[in-house]
Amino acid sequence: MTDQTAKKRENKVLRRNEYYAIQDVFDGLYAKSKQGAIFTDLMSLITSPQNIALAYRRIKRNKGSRTPGTNMGTIEQIAERGNDILVDYVQRRLANYKPHPVRRVMIPKDNGKERPLGIPTIEDRLIQQCILQVMEPICEAKFHKHSYGFRPNRNTHHAISRFRFLAFTVKLEYVVDIDIKGFFDNVDHSKLLKQIWSLGIHDKNLLCVISKLLKAPIQGEGVPSKGTPQGGILSPLLSNIVLNELDWWISNQWETFPSKFPYRWDGDRCAALKKTKLKEMYLVRYADDFKIFCRNKKDAKRVKIAVEKWLMERLHLETSPEKSKITNLCRHYSEFLGLKIKLEERPKQNVIISHMSDKAKKKVTDKLRKALWDARGNEDKARNLNMKIRGMHNYYCVATRVSKDFWEIYFHLLKTLKHITRSHGKIGPPLSEFQKRRYGNYHGRRYLIGTVVIDPIYAVTFTIPYGFKQEICNYTEEGRQLIHKRLTHLEVIFRYLAEHPLQHESIELNDNRISRVSAQRGKCAITKKQLTVYDMRVHKIYPNGGDGYRNIDIVSRDAYELIHTKDIARAKELIEKLLSEGLWNENALKKTNNYRILVGNTIIE
DNA sequence: GATGTGACGAC
């Protein structure tokens, strides 16, 4: 029992360390890529034990990890092999990579057609995950900020927020829609490899592996000449690499047009640009679904033709003329990510009107009717139904007129609702705590299945979609801080520290660590910054001075490195960074130097 | 904060 828990804890600490070690490597890739570095040896990183271990853990938690590919392998069989054997296996496979064939599965799309999936074997999915982990930080640094699909920390609501911004705030009425015919199935392989190259990935071995991966034979169909397998782990990233070029091409026409003069503010730059022949255009893209915003119809027409031509010539992608169109937002709705959005003219300022798209509304109605029917007389399924309703509310609440849409849906479902539930009128049994919090001001009729109160279908309130904070990023310390809800509240930190003792240190040090954090009120001894548990390091004042309370200080990650680094250039870099964050002053320098002497380093500055 | 179930949405 105690043995087991001890082992568990050991594992956890091991995993944490392993994760942090490799996270620093990914951070480094991101930073270097931002500076325009060229990467020639990524394969050694891809096949490193830490990377493979991380890939294994990531892939294990996927729902599909238990569904087999063309060989019957599932995650369990991989798990049995143990890490060392796994590492060895991946390294050997990649030395002369020959992907297994992918399994063909057809899944129905909502419009009745079928979408082909290509499911690689579990081993190949693992290898793709290894590659993804290394390529992603490099690519993320180069991607355009207004591409939102398949990217870490970004979602549809961010894209919708951008749409609102362009239509409402920038006041652009014309929207160009271009539909790429079967985008995923038509990606040009050699073009894609060139695009990867131009992102700074010059590792010939890696490019070779990717090329082979794209040409993995499809069961029953042979070797594909184009397209990236839908179902492959790497595919979403590859699709973004392809269309990233489009993002920047459009963006460089106006938004990020490389001008010779450093304009003092954006207004100046815009005014100057308006005098040129350039057309004003902005892009918002979610995977292969993108909109280009223009000021007037003439521009829109020209942009549409230009982009279609560019896609054909440059990326060898066909567009479908029936689905591509120009919309005047003041006259018609434009559909985007399940919503339809338009502008309504008002004397002072136009307002944004958004609804669920007709397709989405129908889909939601059908799904709920089915779930409702399914749930009759079964409380568990009724709770399940509530989750469905919540999920849908959660997504569509960013449409300004959602409540109207859901009222219609409710109206359509009324008959079913009455048929399968007991209605307790407006009083009924109390709402659950969650429902009270969420639908507090709902005073309508209540419907019950058994004792479960069904979430009020039309009680949705519009929630403004927030834009993406561009500083948020997985590959910088600052970016991660913004993701984590600040874990600075002291009680939470204490609990965490108690539960996660430092593995290689004594009990005494672990106890004193907690006391020290308390004494410093969770702040760094050098920079005085509020620390999160991930930013926290224990510094021993005298390296051989023991684990006593007076010999340790709590410092931030950066400060810790600053004390211990022998590399003066790196130290300067860190100081620069702290300076820019307003965390550096005379005192901090003095203190750092005191510490540096004690650990046997030279004084800085 | 990290794991793990379950659900929802976009593509």
Next chain:
RNA sequence: CUUGUCGUCACAUC
């Protein structure tokens, strides 16, 4: 018999 990425939510565990 349905993959993948991303995001959100609830619950549980630490």
